[in-house]
Amino acid sequence: MALVQRTHIIRLRFVDNDGAQSTCEINLAVGTAYATALAFAAAWRPLVEQLSDAVCIASDLLIRWTETNAPASGSASDVQRNGVFIFGAALEMAALHVPSLDLRVLESTGPYAGIRIDQTRPSVQAFAAALANGLNGVQPCDPFAVDLGPLTRAYREQV
Amino acid sequence: MSLIYPEPQAAPQYTLLCVPLELAPIVGGLFASLEPRTAWKTDQDWQKGYRAFVSLQDELMAGCLDKLIAELRAARGVRPEYTATPEADRTIGMYYSLGDLVTSSQNALLTSIFHVLDNGINGTFYANEFESNTAIRNQLADLIAIGNDQKTIQTNMFTDLESIDGKLT
Secondary structure, eight states, X not given: OOEEEOOEEEXXXXXXXXXXXXXXXXXXXXXXXXXXXXXXXXXHHHHHHTTOSSEEEEEEEEOOEEESSOOOOOTTOOTTEXXXXXXXXXXXXXXXXXXXXXXXXXXXXXXXXXXXXXXXXXXXXXXXXXXXXXXXXXXOBOTTSOBOOOEEEEEEEEX | OOBOOOOOOSSOOOOOOOOOGGGHHHHHHHHHTXXXXXXXXXXXXXXXXXXHHHHHHHHTTTOXXXXXXXXXXXXXXXXXXXXXXXXXXXXXXXXXXXXXXXXHHHHHHHHHHHHHHHHHHHOOOBTTTBOOOOOHHHHHHHHHHHHTOHHHHHHHHHHHHHHHHHHHO
C-alpha cells in the first residue's frame, strides 16, 4: 500500500441560466507550490470566463493522493451504507458521513440495535474527539466555518 | 434541480411524522442527499437547507414519540395493581385516566378544605399540612370561663387601667 501524490487540479465551477452546473479543470505538476497554484487559479479564471457565457461561481484547488496498491475490500463493505455523525447543538449542527460503516460499531441491543452507533466504543470516541477537540492542533469546522461541536448522535444511513 | 429554501412562517407550524425505526437509515439517507451545495440555488439557501436537513437527521434518532408517550404516562401514573408489570408490557388501561385524575384532584381539594376547617375550629393536628394550635372552640371556651368569673375580669381591668395611667403620667 502506498499513497502517491497526483497532479493538483484547479477546478472552476460554472452555472447556466437553468441553474445547471458544470466544471472546467486543469492539472498542475505535483511539485507546484500551493501558493503558486492559487495564483495560477486567480489568473486563469478570467481567461476561461471570457470564453463562456455561463457564470463562474467557484474555484477549487485540489491536492491529491492516490492509493496505488489498495487491498481488496471486505465482503461486507458497501459504500451505500454510511455512518452519519452529527456534531454540534441546535441551529449549528453539522454532519459527517463515513462510507461503508463497520457494522460492529452498531448497538447490538435495545430498540436502536443495528441502527444507532455505540458511542461508548473506543474507536468511535477517538474519531469524535478528534473532530470535536481538534487533531494535531487543527480544529475542523463545518461548511460555514463554524467549529464542530461535540458528537450528539451517530447512526447508520443508507444512501 | 436547485432548491430555494422556503420563507419560514410567521408562526412556525410543524408536522409530526412517525418513521418506522427500520426505515430510519433510508430516510436519513434521503435527508443527507440535500446537504451538498449543488442541491440549493444560493449559498444562503444552502446554509439554511443544510442546517435544516442535518437537524432532521438528528431528530430521526431522538425517539421523540417514545419520550412524549413516557411523559404522558408519567403524568397519568400507573395504577397500583400494575406497578409490577414491566413498563414495556403495560397497556393504556393500566394507567389512570384523565377522569380519574380530575376526580382525585377534586377529592384532594375537598379533603384539604375539610382539614383546614377542622384544624381552625377544632384544633385537630394535620402534620405538615395544618398545624395551628389556636382552635376557635378552645378560645371560645377560655372566654366563657373568664366571663363566668366577673371578679377576675374586673381585677384585670383595674390593673390594666392603672398600668396605662401610670405610663401616661
